[in-house]
Amino acid sequence: MRSDPGLYEYWPYENRPKIAWPGDARVAFWVAPNIEFYELDPAVNPHRSAWPKPVPDVHGYATRDYGNRVGHMRLMQLLDKYGVRGSISLSTALCDHHPEIIAMCRERDWEFFSHGIYNTRYVYGMSEQQERTVIEEAMATILKHTEKPCAGYLAPALTHTEQTLDLFAEAGGIYTCDLFHDDQPTPVTVRSGKKFISVPYSLEMNDTIVYVVNKIEPRRYGEMIKANFDRLYAEGADNPVVMCVPLHAYQVAHPHRMKAFEEALEYITGHSEVWVTTGREIAEHYIEHHYNAAVADIAARGTGQGGAA
């Protein structure tokens, strides 16, 4: 084990090289619906059990299934209304289970990135070769079903090994959503030396963290999103930033939660200097225009701790 993940160096928020988003936007805003499949009776991983109750955990399973049967369609209609293309964090087995959902996302030109195969399969205890196999298989599934290569990664159920991001970069990925250390994209050190970055994804704005972990009232969640945006929009006038709202249709798309989220979405998309975009577009833009300057600045400032290979 390491005391530092070795993925990035200390790089203070102030006095960084300026980012320029398309249209001179202050905030690159993206919405990341998680489209997940949880298995009723998954293979057992000795390091983590999939369900708190003995199988069948009707409540846990049905809670997630609600998103697929009811929620995604609702959320899609809402995002359509405000011109937001989703960046889907996808349990790739869902391409086989529920191709209708994939087809609706493709019609909307949404982005698909990898969230593993099932959200009930964890990488804990895997050999490097086993983890490489599941990472590559998930990316191949996205390419097969969407005809576009997978660019981004959010580890299934946020389970990682020390090699996870190395393996994902080697398989052709360019960005990760697994790190929560910044409000701007940052370079991530991978052993291959490839250009690989973190795109801010936010656990604080994540509906599951808000509703399940922090047990927040729906209307207050709407206010939190607006407050988060207001501050980033103000700061983005000096140096542009990223704001992400990660969602789960099985949480946010319940009838009692839609209105508050809609108000927040309407508020954000009602601002002019916002680039409403996807994770891939942010990553590609940053790597093309800002990655080298960021790496040079980190080296020049000599503030680095950690991340050195």
Add this chain to the structure above:
Amino acid sequence: MSLDDDYLRYARRGYGMDHDLYDWSMLADRSPVTWPGNKPLALWVNIALQYFPLDQRGQPFAPPGGMVTAYPDLRHYTLRDYGNRVGVFRIFQALDRFGVTASVAMNARLAERAPYLLRRVVERDHELLCHGWDMDTPHFGGQDESAERDVVARSLAVLRDATERPVLGWLSPGKSQSANTPQLLVEHGVEFMCDWINDDLPFPFRTPSGELIALPLSTELEDRFIILQNGHSEMEWAEQIVDSCDFLIAEAEASNSGRLLALNVHPWMLGQPHRIRALEHVLAHITGTQKAWSAGPAEIVAHWRAAQS
């Protein structure tokens, strides 16, 4: 020692669900449902009448709302008992004031202990659902089948014998089930169960002994879930129900298909003097829309069924 390679195999990966219990289907694709009077919303209020034994075993898990302190937990025992002595009569009055129909799901052991309460439920003509034996007798994965069969048979027999009425609906304590629960319910004449909360409308559910209907009784909207588990105030519960009502009516009108608002209320929670106004506020709002059809679950299932042919 890495995981067995079997962990990278996915036996149920394929079209539809990863089990045979029900078919994969999105709410938005269903045939439209029409409620009486062409109302967009069916309102189903269910009163959960529960008995929490003082000598709670909590095996294999404790019931939601159960005993907390070391034995004897007089505090939680009597707080729950309050609902059956006092709170339920406040809820009856609120329902009557707004002309709202409600079903009652009752633990059989409570019916035995409080025959007066059961008589009042019957006199008031509430549809009676079986809520299992008591809150400390969960149905759970791995439960011995003959033991569970005995619980199902005994619970239904107590309610049917005492009321000389058919009891067609079932709500498991804590909404937990074993893999055998649905089949045992079918074999004992149950026509619909309310434990699966993965949808906003009823859907058919398969068992080796025949079909029954899953009628989802929302957990996310329960007073117990919002007020006790999430720690929101009673008026925040009311806000969430109001938002839910308004959203479902709008969705029903936009999609030309009826929707269901299913409210499970606990007299030990909303029946407190300071909380009852939240229920009254909710009932005033829903009935004030003039767009809700208030009905018992058997009638709702019957109307839903009529729309399926």
